């Protein structure tokens with residue numbers, strides 16, 4: 708018998724919880740957008756694999772930052788997600804399907820820019836939309852060049868741009884096909900501090916509008932926390948996923964969060980792990 712209001716409320720909660728549990732049992736499970744299962748990549752050129760037994764499930768629209776010392780396997784892992792690198796063992800799935808090669812669903816920004824030197828900046832960005840048969844590829848390219856602040860150099864050759872500008876063209880090119888997955892390898896590494904801050908804000912605004920799933924490799928701990936929902940820290944020799952941190956800050960974010968004690972504490976905790984790992988790779 709229910710004897711108090713508190714008991715009644717608890718009963719309602721119990722019934723509701725049971726209902727949710729039943730609903731969860733019967734609802735079809737949505738696979739993670741990207742799912743890495745026990746992936747090892749061994750190039751056979753070191754005593755240790757580049758990546759060992761890495762598992763990571765990334766939901767649709769999630770923003771993941773990947774941090775770790777040089778050589779810990781970040782680019783290798785990104786290449787596995789992109790379908791450019793087949794794991795020696797283990798699996799990678801995109802929307803529940805095995806990722807067997809490069810996919811149009813993934814836009815990739817490489818660590819070193821990889822523009823077509825024989826095409827203008829505009830034509831580099833228009834290339835993807837044109838190939839996919841999207842309407843108005845040049846219009847898409849012009850819009851994106853404006854987004855990354857490069858309208859002025861649309862007709863220039865890539866070789867006439869600075870490294871940072873070339874990298875921004877690479878970002879525009881990766882975004883041009885509106886891919887549901889964006890894989891970015893240190894995309895802002897070559898930018899000056901001011902441009903970098905602007906690009907971070909621009910990326911967050913693009914992400915907010917289009918909600919792609921993002922895997923963003925960086926060496927910058929503040930950048931990782933500022934941008935991501937989850938920070939994945941890798942360790943080295945062999946490359947493994949060491950820790951994952953949920954980032955507790957609400958969106959939209961402003962740079963003001965960097966002064967909050969929770970931000971500073973998270974930054975310190977991540978820095979401690981990376982410092983210890985970086986020391987390992989110097990031995």
Ligand SMILES: Nc1ncnc2c1ncn2[C@@H]1O[C@H](COP(=O)(O)OP(=O)(O)OP(=O)(O)O)[C@@H](O)[C@H]1O
Nearest residue numbers: 750752753757776777778779780781782783784818
């Ligand atoms: N194609 C390749 N062939 C042979 N070895 C490779 C290849 N690509 C990467 N490696 C090795 O795999 C390890 C991880 O390299 P990776 O480029 O993934 O590191 P990273 O974390 O991206 O480093 P960085 O921060 O310096 O970019 C390194 O030991 C590297 O020498």
Ligand SMILES: [Mg+2]
Nearest residue numbers: 781782783818
């Ligand atoms: Mg790399």
